[in-house]
Amino acid sequence: MSLVPPTSLLPPEQMFSLQVGTKLFQISGYSLNSDSPNLFTDFFIENESATLFIDRSPQVFKLIMDHLQGYSLNIENESQFTFCFLDALYFKLPRLQDLIKNSEYHYVCVGGQHFKLAKTLLAQPGNSPNYFDMTCRSLFDDVRSVYLTMNLARPPPQSPPYVNRSPVFLSDLVTLLQGGVLDLTPERRQSLIQECRYYRFLRLEQQLVPAQISWNPVLQTEEVVLQLKDIKCKFVSIPLRSPDPSQEEEPTPKKRRLISNISWTAVRYRRPYVDADLPRARELIFQFCNSEATLFFIKNAKTIHVAISGQTLVRFRSVFQKVLAENKINLNTYEKQNSLLVLPASLSLCCMRVNTVPCRNVSALVDEMHFNEQVLDFNNPNNINQLVPGLKLELTKSLWKLGISDNKLLMIAVKAEAISGLKEYNKTLGYV
Structure with missing residues (x-):
């Protein structure tokens, strides 16, 4: 039984050397072919025995290597999420770009606290499209457009998503979206309503409005x-x-x-x-x-x-x-x-x-x-x-x-x- 991927640009069993930052990686042609054509296959088709030197983060590349080897991405925070997408653009990995763009989660830092929000939690009519949908879409579309149209050597720098709001209030909203019950004072309820309007959780806002x-x-x-x-x-x-x-x-x-x-x-x-x-x-x-x-x-x-x-x-x-x-x-x-x-x-x-x-x-x-x-x-x-x-x-x-x-x-x-x-x-x- 053949293990060759549908698009076989490199010999599947051959190992190729990648020097990313200060770290050397060895990866098979099978893995490089799994999301191709890309920067790696373009290089090694012409330079089969050479080492490809890449001036990027080895920590981010470890996540990308997991993807090429068939593992699901284990992204922990908004920094990893943003940098993975930038490097997916840089390495010309179309499948990884789609995976990140259609991720099941929103990754964001709110007031210094990291949040990993399941998109299904925010999918009810009225709660979507919301602030996170729009900022995430803006991240993908704007960075990709600038990078491709201006023919830059590398993707432009992009700050990870950060919201200067209260992390405590967002935690309360997540609890309510998950079906939890909170004992709210009138003042706290009004604050959460204001947060719903900011994030465009319009359905949750109506559930909080005193009635x-x-x-x-x-x-x-x-x-x-x-x-x-x-x-x-x-x-x-x-x-x-x-x-x-x-x-x-x-x-x-x-x-x-x-x-x-x-x-x-x-x-x-x-x-x-x-x-x-x-x-x-x-x-x-x-x-x-x-x-x-x-x-x-x-x-x-x-x-x-x-x-x-x-x-x-x-x-x-x-x-x-x-x-x-x-x-x-x-x-x-x-x-x-x-x-x-x-x-x-x-x-x-x-x-x-x-x-x-x-x-x-x-x-x-x-x-x-x-x-x-x-x-x-x-x-x-x-x-x-x-x-x-x-x-x-x-x-x-x-x-x-x-x-x-x-x-x-x-x-x-x-x-x-x-x-x-x-x-x-x-x-x-x-x-x-």
Whole structure:
């Protein structure tokens, strides 16, 4: 039985001498033919008995010799990985170049710590392509292009992959990707989310984003609670309604009519990547986490509005403006002076606390609070500066649904905490 490789350029049984740096290597023609044609076969075809002198690293060449002799490459770190690829180019070893390029691992140094990351660990949709895929591809393509097009004597110097980030955080991300569970503080969770965005682990980011998913037995629907800042506008949707109820895209249970006598359709949300297989999007409950939302109760008209300002307004627009415009609702019509977005609101089903005290009857709130406050009359678009009797509450934290009906908007409060004035705000301050 012949041991000659398919492409036999050198006598298989003959030994050839290679002086790499300060070390002499002896290797058979069979091994040199295994990844040919290459620099070695080109030389020894013309100089069969000579010794080939190569001014390269003998440590790196030992790995390359293992490859030529049929062993799998045992690369330990990003330096070996990079230098092996450079020498695979220099020695013109096509099969080794492909093996390194299609390696099962990413080799990288993060903050001084070496990582060997299995590509299968990062292969889920959303986690790939990622930072490591792109930097590795750049390493291969850029170095090879420069070396070949400029006809250099040797490959250009290339630093091993290094990332100036926290190795501890990347270790945590690897643990999560492997299916592990971590006890995370809110601050640590936010740091890991930032790391996911840097490395483009977009699916893992969504798994880390704080979210509460539950089945609402009254509305017979599934709901998801998210902070407004964590919502991606691309994945917000409004269920289509057909004039023929039997043709509705998303059938609405009979229990849904809970706000006055109008059936409001709640905006829905499907989290990217992690909810891709859901048959239908969940009803969205979004959270305001700061004091940039204010409730205005107009006493005589018995109406309620919520005014949104600052960064909360900017974020609200970025999340909902596009999907509302697609449904012929223009948010600009709700914008008032002083950069306020003023939306009609319903608190009839809201679990609310005012000045830390539970408020059982929100509709009677203005009558119960015995003081004569003057607030802006948002019911009079012709004279926005007019003051009328009412009540203003600053929301410190609140949960909302956004209802749609006949091209109209309604902010439906689910849960809220509010304060009624400066004294109550001062109570919330702590000592340093």
